[in-house]
Amino acid sequence: MAVDLAHYLLLSAVLFGIGVMGVLTRKNLIIILMCVELMLNAVNLSFIALARHAADQEAQVVVFFVLCVAAAEVAVGLAILISVWRKRGTMNIDALSALRG
């Protein structure tokens, strides 16, 4: 069996699905943040697999930028999380329903 593009794309899809499952079924804000990271990484994997497949480095540049955005996202996300913790004293998303309208 030779490993080809489809295997990498399937692996990336599985990781993405696991991330979606975590975001939709967990209630702990910090774990939800980690699942979003997992989804970003799944997409990065498919970018890199496609870059290898097309023998084109530009997709790797895109992954570099995605990593930068992920770092910024985690910094701001954790800051929001800390201020939520100060205001509500909990990480449970059920306590954060003020925007329900």
Next chain:
Amino acid sequence: MGLETILFLVLAFGSVLTALLVVTSPSPIGSALYLVVTMFSLAGLYVLLAAPFLAAIQIIVYAGAIIVLLLFVIMLLNLQRIEERLPRFWRVAGLSVAGLTLLVLFMAIIRGSSVLPDMPAVPDQFGKVKSLGGLLFSKYLFAFEATSVLLLAAMIGAVALVRKADEGKDGR
């Protein structure tokens, strides 16, 4: 079975297993530690895919910075595990949406994979620091500089968000 296939299988199973553990682990610290293993497996896969520079960046940025930041927050806030019992309806709904996403992606990949040619050989410098850096500092220079502004904005935003509300009155 070649070495590459064996490495791919080990890393793929490792990443999927630890990703499942990230999602199912009851305590946030457990999740964060499993996420480190997932990131390392993915870095190994990047090396297999001729992207050694991105593999190094992945380990430095994710395992070295993001996960440590997450662990710091978890430990500083002394986060306990919280009551996680979702109503049955929402758990079933979440799992089926995730399953549907997977199914659609699988169908698209399997349908598309029949027309894919084999992996081509790549040049010697492919994915190395020198060639990627050359691209970043020539063709993508503007995006690179915009990213630095983004990181600065994120830094200032994070500091502004965690500042206590009453500090703003006399300070600044």
